[in-house]
Amino acid sequence: MKTPSVIGEDFAGVLGAAQRGDEGAFARLWRDVNPSLLRYLSVVSRGDHDDVAAETWASVARGLTRFQGDEEHWRAWLFATARRRAVDDGRRRARSRDLAVGNGTDLDELCVAVRAARPSVDPADVVLAHQAVEEAVAAIRSLPPxxxxxxxLRLVGGLSSDVVAALLDSTPGAVRVAAHRGLKRLSQQLDRTGVTP
Structure with a gap:
């Protein structure tokens, strides 16, 4: 169930350039994983997941020169950093009793960005894809935490069971069981609503 790398063979070169201060290379790293990161944070963060993502990227930028590893290690480091920022944000909110909720992504901005990046893409397709993703994330959000x-972490983050187990201070077997139970529960929800996968 491992997600294929997006940058692939170019990863070491892109990472090296980003570590030397190349903004274009850092932007490529950001574009590769930020959508997945935001989806993950929309499920695990109780606050404004955009703010937590910004804190995550700021932390990653500060530690980028010290990072060593391949693309899988990069994603694991990024999601571990995001998880820590989400936990910190939750603690701050619990202390201050601030229960503000983020506004989510503006579809108009998303369509403009996609149109600029890929002029041949139909914005209607972008909206439908975005809606499907949001519905899937909402269904996952309804599961036990x-x-x-x-x-x-497994599906959106593209991390292996071993990496997820390390992030959650668990075992790979417990991670596989939780994933299986979550998928089974999602399947039952779809059966109840009459939706066929």
Missing amino acids: LQAEVLM
């Missing part, structure tokens, strides 16, 4: 987080 552990199952939701495991599924987001």
Whole structure:
């Protein structure tokens, strides 16, 4: 169930350039994983997941020169950093009793960005794809927290069971069980609503 790398063979070169201060290379790293990161944070963060993502990227930028590893290690480091920022944000909110909720993504901005990046893409297709993704994330968000987080890290983050287990201070077997139970629960929800996968 491992997600294929997006940058692939170019990863070492892109990472090296980003570590030397190349903004274009850092932007490529950001574009590769930020959509997945935001989806993950929308499930595990109780606050404004855009703010938590910004804190995550700021932390990653500060530590980028010290990072060593391949693309899988990069994604694991990024999601571990995001998880820590989400936990910190939750603690701050609990202390201050601030229960503000983020506004989510503006579809108009998304369509403009996609049109600029790929002029041949139909904005209607972007809206439909965005809606499907949001519905899937909402369904995962309805799961018990552990199952939701495991599924987001595995499916959206593209992390292996071993990496997820290390992030969650668990075992790979427990991660696989949580993923299986989460998928089974999602399947039952779809059966109840009459939706066929």
